[in-house]
Amino acid sequence: MYHVVESSKSFQEILFELEPAVQRLGLTVLAVHDVGAALARRDNGFDEDYAIYDIVGWRQAEEMLRDDLRAGLFLPWRLAVYTENGVTRLGFLRQPPVADPSLQRALDEGAARLLQLVDEMR
Template identity: 35%
Template sequence: MYYIVTTDKTFHQASTDLQAAVLRHGFGVLHVHDLGATLRSKGIEFVEECKVFEVCNPAQAAKVLSVDMRLNMALPCRISVFTEKGVTRIGMIRPVPMLTVLSQDAALVQVAEEVEENILQMIDETK
C-alpha cells in the first residue's frame, strides 16, 4: 500500500527536487503542508521534518470525478518528504490499492494505474 524510498539528499533538497519533478510530469502542486513546522508552532516538541505535497493532474482528476464524485475525498494525491531518525524519505500511499478499495470501476483503475506510474517516476527521479 505504501511506496517509500530513502535518499541521501537533505530534507530541503529532496523537497525542492520533488516539486520540480511534479511539474516535469505535468502535475501541479496545489499545496504543501509543512507538518513539522505546524506542530512546532503549536508548542509540540517534534524533531522530525515532514512536508506533504498535494499534487494533481487536472485531466486525470476530471476523469475520476466524472465517474464517481465521491472520490473527491481521495483527491488530490499526496507525496511526503520526511525525516526518520535523520534519514530523508519520500513516499506515498499507492493510488491503485487505495482506489480499488473505494471503487471497482475498471476505467478508474486504469486512471489510477497511470497516475501511480507517474508519481512513482517523480519519487524515483527525486531520490
C-alpha cells in the same frame, strides 16, 4: 499500501527540486503543508522535518470525476517528504483496487507518476 523510499538528498534539496519535477511529469502541486513546523510550534518535542504535498494530474482528475463525482475522494494525491533519524524519506499511500475500470486506470496512472517522481527524487 505504503510506498516509502530513502533519498540520498537532504530534506531541503528535495523541497527545492520537487515542484519542478512534478511539473515535468505533467502534474500540479496544489498545496504544500509544512506539518513538521506546525508540530514544532506546538512545543511538543517534535523535531523532524515533515512536508505533505497535495498533487493532481488534471487529465486524470477530469477522467475520474467525469464518471462519478465521488471519485474526488481519491484526490488530491499526497506525497510526504520527511526526515526520520537524519534520513530523508519520500512516500505515498497506494490506493486499494476499485471495481470501476476507468477509475482504476486513472488511479494506476497517478500511482505510476508518483512512483516516477519518488524515483527521480532519490
